[in-house]
Amino acid sequence: MPPDRTGTSADGIAPGAPQPKRAADLLRALRVRNFALFWTGQLISGTGTWMQMVAMAWIVLEISGSAAVLGMVTTLQFLPLLMFVLPAGVLADRFPKRTIMLTAQTLAALQAVVLGFLALTGSPQIWQLALLAFTLGVSNAFNYPAQQAFVPELVGSALVPEAVAMNSVQFNSSRMIGFALGGLAVARLSAAAVFFINAASFTAALAALLALRTGELRLSRSRPARHGALREGFRYVAHTPAVLFVLGALAVVGTFGYNWPVAAPLLARDVLNVESVGFGALMSAFGAGSLVAGVGLVVVGGSSERRMITSGAVLALTLVLLGVSRVYPVSLGLMMLAGLSGTVFTTTVNTRLQGLTPDRLRGRVMSLFVLLLAGTTPFGSALLGLGAEAFGISAAVIAFGAVTLAGLAVLLVLHARRPRPGRAR
Template sequence: MFAAGQTVSNTGTWMQRIAQDWLVLQLTGSTTALGVTTGLQFLPMLLFGLWGGVIADRYRKRVLLIGTQTVMGLLAAVMAVLVLSGAVEVWHVWLLAFGLGLATAVDNPARQSFVIEMVGRKDLANAVSLNSANFQLARIVGPAVGGLLITAIGTGWVFALNAVSYIAVLLGLLAMREAELRTMPVVPREKGQLREGLRYVRGRPDLLVAIALVGFIGTFGFNFAVTLAGFSNNVFHAGPGSFGLLNTVFAVGSLAGALLAAKRGRTRLRVLVGAAIVFGLLETAAAFMPGYWSFALLLVPIGIAGLTFNTAANSTVQLGSDPAMRGRVMGIYMLVFMGGTPLGGPLIGWLAESFGPRVGLFAGGLISLIAALTVGALLARHSGIRLRPRAMVRALRPAAATAPTTAPATAPTAAASPTVPTTPAGAGVTATRSGFGNPAVKI
């Protein structure tokens, strides 16, 4: 029921994303304004993302999701009325984008931590991958359909269709039998819960590594809403249909990455860092592609590497978190992943407008690559392992020859293993508090 509702709603969301980007370009003709729009949509995550994680721990995840999804549907309906009436101005788009970001600040940590309540710890990594595949499937259909509908009926009706799509996810949530969920006990309201979450993450180097890398790549590498629009409009001089196609091609690669990650069914920090390095390399290379089709084709492996990185990071953080802290940890995770966009989006947009979209894309890829190499060097130094090129390539392929590694039934604490145990050659290195402290995650 969750997957069915999310498929419909996510398709509508991607249709709206294309319509919103194209509407801003029509109203202003500025990629900087497009970057501001993206930044405002993610600014609430930067300001209130930590509190969203606290709220996710204090209340039932399913109830929270019903509320946030209702608010998002109403915001889409308001946008549709403004566009269809001809009264829309760019500040309307900015204001509603900020409102959507406020709802998202609560929705994201609740939705991310709700996955484990549906499937349990054993299947979490696989469920995260399949949930990502669901999202990317919608990303394939949504931009393509959105680009066609913008041309056929206009942006206003695309917003209206997205508003209607939220009914599907609400029906799915309302139809769930809560007794069949692995509902986590809510945390009583107390003072200092936000600081408690920050202290918890600070004391877990394995979580810090994953979250820091997610922050850099989320802030500078995943600004495709800005860069793809700039390439389509200013480099290749294509229309909205071609812009939608670029998003679809990128989503095809992301869907392939999600399916490979689901088949792999386990999480390792080595996979996380290897995928990040490959993503940075490919993104910098894409900036120099001479034609529309060569650029579009390179988006496929970029999508595979990016989604492999996202899935590995999400699973690593969730499996490594204590259940009572998971909402707050995911709030921090989403804060650095999405909250950095208000900084990265306008910056990449300004670079794209001032020096060309190629410079903007290259800068984002280069920063992502440097961050991944730095984290890889720290990981090798503290864990005594090396990241080899072959390992980086294998990170993007399912580990079919090895049985999936699952976490123990009870989440171990960072202090549970004071020393690094010796492992057989090729068996992976189990991290500890003294280095990278999550015994459930292999390097």
Template sequence: MSVRNYRLYWLGMAVSNNGTWMQRIAQDWLVFSLTGSSFAVGVTTALQFGPMLFLGLFGGLIADRYDQRKLLLITQCVLGSLAVILAALTLTGNIRVEYIYVVALGLGLVTVVDNPARQTFVGVMVPKELMRNAVSLNTGNFQLARLTGPAIAGVLIAAAGPGWAFAINALTFVATIGALLAMRVSELQVLPRAERAKGQLREGLRYVAARPHLLWTIVLVFFVGCFGFNFPIILTAYAGTEFHGGAGLYGWLNSTMAVGSLVGALLAARRNVVTVRMLYAAAAGFGVMLMVAGATPWLWLFLPVLAVTGLAGVSFNTMANSTVQLATDASLRGRVMSLYFLVLMGSTPIGSLIVGWITEHWGAPIALGVSGVVVVLAALGCGYLAARQAGLRISLDPRPGRRHLVVAARG
């Protein structure tokens, strides 16, 4: 926060993230109100997040080629314009679900460029030694908005309708655009740009494949995203069938997890150094907390365990994000981060089918337990394979007074 440009950006995003969460809630509610169909809500979500799966690497290449600040000015203006269109159609009574589909697809296409540009812009605003701290504060910003944005949206939708939520979201982009315009360009870091050439997407993939600490971290992110972040499914089942509550309890469960996630992000912001060993240990710890949560039968105990689980999950996410950014050459960072988010966001829909099936047939506690086991095994397996590919040898020594885990060069 001592860096003026980053401080402006963080405050602008704090306003905009709240608006984004408000629009997400209002958009899903409006689609369901118009159609009465959960499938239609799913179609909207697929249209909004699907482009990242198919075009994410191209977005990363664009972020590597062009000035990230100028890219963000363009994407934020387009995102704000889409919110204006949605607000105008809703408030005038001309909204139809097909129009929402088109806007959702537009949001997804813009996000393809906006997401990697935002990630790599952190390294433009702050020096390398502050990047891990800045990434953690960005995560905390998002988690704080996740806590407050849906609550504001709920009140606003009940009082005035979803159209005003879209209108307020459109206004919040003024804060981000204003922050970007108010920055001192002379204080931004100068990063190398990727020149136009053939095979640049393959270059990014080869770069990751040749570096064990990047490759196996991204593979681990796949397993954690696939099995560790299916809480909408899990918490819905807990609120409805395990603890026999309703929408109110579901809200409490989400808020409890958001509080833990926010604390985890703020704690991660205090950490200046993260070793690869700490990263894999954080993933294993998250898996263990998933198993503990699955084995907790009482609501009064489940709530604090859920908060700690959220803390552990965000701690791993923050460590993995900052580690990949710091370990990547600046000219390739956009492509590598787009691959990172493609894996993270693309794995969750896959996992949701698996975890949803387990939850439906065996119950939410079993689903949490199985997810935790998979995450722990993935952390151990990826850690071992990363060390092996890097030419390291791992040995365990359980004897008292000895260093229990030893990592050394083979031979």
């Protein structure tokens, strides 16, 4: 049964309630053995993944020296999300999510090994890096929807808000540590070493998935997705205004506000004149702000539309200021603010969607979450790379911030003008 107009889902979770109110609530999800294993494995693997992102961006820039090429390689990494993430959501509603994740993360580990050997034996060609970036994107396209939809199976509906907040802490902790270690490892060791470290980190995630007690998973009793499942997911979104508004805001921010793999290394190299360690520090500042936001959301609680729009607007304004800044310490502070506001936005979106979506549609709706957060990156990254080539990275980042702010404003006006139940047209 879909959510009613009050926003309560079939799981009995209303967006904004029940939300964790104290920092101690964070531990409730970790007391579930399966979730604790899953969380730890993803923390270790995620750290390696963020380290690889630093190494990949830096090696592409070193070989090509081109913002457009960096944008192209980043586009190819996220293009498979655009191509495959929606059918992957159907798969997540039809087949065991644990099996999907084991397969996808094994592919990602193999991709890292190949990257390591290419970097170790000589300078890899751009086409090789582009092909491997695409391969990683295919893995992520099938992994992410299953990973998002797996959370309620690990902890049960009552603990979903705490688990989502805890996942945010894990994600942003690994990002902060990974970016710092990635910058240092590229400078002190080599890009090849970083790729091999990432490959090794996947063993923790795979071991955790294999160690899960499948008998303790809270499997949905809903019927599996059948023929026409994708259309059913779209119909649900189209006829649920609260979900449509959340996904619309995510589309705007995902396309224009979340292009850090292209923006950060170019700002570091061309504007702030810092090397790989400085780039890693910028992204660690971003991760630190994200970590503060993740913990803060547990303490504050709640998940409102107002918080979602406000945090998205702050992120957009921060982008504009980053484009203006020429002072490295100022840019570090702005990156921290970007991480904080961006994490408040994405965590709020995630929690609201988890609360609004019934079990039988969760994989499909969360695949839309992944599509609009990361699958829009091919467009954003390509546009940002081309804009940086033509007008400079500062002007491009300022423009993207302005477009993000304008898009959220238009969306908010349209949402406010939508007829409400019981209100005359």
